[in-house]
Amino acid sequence: xxxxxLVSGEPGSTALDTAYDLTTDLGxxxxxxxxxxxxxxxxxxTDVLRTRGIDMGILTTADLKRAEAEDVxxxxxxxxxxxxxxxxxxxxxxxxxxxxxxxxxxxxxxAGSSTQEVARRVLQHLGIRYTEANLGQAEAAARMRGGEPExxxxxxxxxxxxxxxxxxxxxxxxxxxxxxxYEPGLGDIxxxxxxxxxxxxxxxxxxxxxxxxxxxxxxVAFDWPERTDRYRQLAAFTAALFSGFDRLxxxxxxPKWREVNLAATLPEWRRxxxxxxxxxxxxxxxxxxGGGTAMAGGGAR
Numbered sequence: 001x002x003x004x005x006l007v008s009g010e011p012g013s014t015a016l017d018t019a020y021d022l023t024t025d026l027g028x029x030x031x032x033x034x035x036x037x038x039x040x041x042x043x044x045x046t047d048v049l050r051t052r053g054i055d056m057g058i059l060t061t062a063d064l065k066r067a068e069a070e071d072v073x074x075x076x077x078x079x080x081x082x083x084x085x086x087x088x089x090x091x092x093x094x095x096x097x098x099x100x101x102x103x104x105x106x107x108x109x110x111a112g113s114s115t116q117e118v119a120r121r122v123l124q125h126l127g128i129r130y131t132e133a134n135l136g137q138a139e140a141a142a143r144m145r146g147g148e149p150e151x152x153x154x155x156x157x158x159x160x161x162x163x164x165x166x167x168x169x170x171x172x173x174x175x176x177x178x179x180x181x182y183e184p185g186l187g188d189i190x191x192x193x194x195x196x197x198x199x200x201x202x203x204x205x206x207x208x209x210x211x212x213x214x215x216x217x218x219x220v221a222f223d224w225p226e227r228t229d230r231y232r233q234l235a236a237f238t239a240a241l242f243s244g245f246d247r248l249x250x251x252x253x254x255p256k257w258r259e260v261n262l263a264a265t266l267p268e269w270r271r272x273x274x275x276x277x278x279x280x281x282x283x284x285x286x287x288x289x290g291g292g293t294a295m296a297g298g299g300a301r
Contacts, residue, residue: 002031004237006056007047009040010110012137014085014160015058015217017254025247030240031233039110041117042066048222049075055234056221060085060114060158061189062121064218064269077223077272079238081264083256084214086161086193087118089178091154092144098178099128104153106130107140118215119156125186137165145173154178158215160256162199170202177203180212189215221272235274242278 006022009015019035026033036054038044044057045067056079067076095101106123109115111134123130133140133152140155157163169175177200182192193214197204204210224231248257263279265271 002233002236003034004031004055004233005034005036005053006058007036007038007044007051007054008058009038009044009159010113010136011037012157012159012163012165013040014083014163014254014256015040017160018058018082018217018256021248021253021257022241025253026237026240026244029244030237033237039113041110041113041115043112045072045076048220054222055224055230056219056237058082059218059220060118061216061218061266062118063114064220064266065187065189066117068268075223076220077270078266079219079221079234079241079272079275080260080262081266082217082219083160083259084191084193085114085158085217086195086214087115087122087180087212088157088159088161088163088166088195089154089180089212090141090144090157090166090175091178092147093174093176095153095178098126098180101130101154101178102128104130105133105151107133107135107137107152107155109137109155109157110134113158115156115158118158118213121186122180122213125183126181141165141169141175144175147174160217160254161195162255166200166203168202169200173202175203177210177212179210182211182213186213191215218266223270223272226273234272238272238274238278242275 006019008019023033023035038047041063044059045063047054048057108119137155137157140152143152177195191214193212195204195210195212197206197208221234224234242262245262
C-alpha cells in the first residue's frame, strides 16, 4: 500500500487535528497518510530531516525561523502554508496580568515544542522572569485548579482556536486567559490576534476580547530526489490535497481549514515542485470552472 508519514503535534493541538483530517478526508485519491504523534517544534524538524520513514511535518514559522540558522532549507521544502495558531495564556484568577508572572512558575509545554519556543520569546521580550515548567497541558490546568500559591501560575499553549482543551472549562474552575500584547519588536513572524466568547464561552465574557499573538503553521516535507519512490508518493499526496481541499473545508472538520489559503507563500523557503505545479495549473483554469475554490481563504498570511 502506498503510504506517506506525517509527524504532527502534541495532544490537544491543532496540528494533531489537522493530521487526523488529512488521514481521513482525502479519500482514495492519493497515498494513505500515516500520522505520528510528536511534540512539534525542533523535534519535528529533526524527525523530518533524520527519522527513518518520516516524509512530512506540521511546523510553525517560529520553528522554521529557528531552523534557518542550520541551513535546513537545503533539505526541506514546504507544500502549503496553513492557518495561524494562537498563543493561549491560561492563568489562575490571582494572576491578573502577564507582568504578574514575574518570579512565578510558568508552564511552557513540552521541552523543544513550538509552544516553548514562542512563549520564551514573548516572555523574554517583555522582560518577565519566571521558573519554567514543562508539563502536559491537561496536567498544568489541573495543577492551576488546585490553587497552590507556589505552584503553576499560568500555562502557555500554542494552538489554533478553539482548542478543545479549553472549550469545555467552566467559570467555576477559577481560570482565565491573560492578554498577550503584540509588539512589532517580537519579529515579523508574529501577528496580532484575539480570543473571544465564541471561542471559549466558559472563560471569556460576552463583551470581552483577549488580545494575543499568533504565528503560522506550515506543512513541510523532506526534499526527496526526483525519480525516487518517496518523491512520487509525496507528489501523489500533494495532488490529492489540492484536488480534495474542498472536503477539508466542509463542516465537521476543524474550523481552521477555512482560513487556509493554499496559494499563500513562505518567503525564503522553496515550495515543493508538485505543489507549485498544482497552483500554476489552477491559475490557468477559467474562473467558471471553480478552479479557484481551493485557493480561497486568508487566515494565514
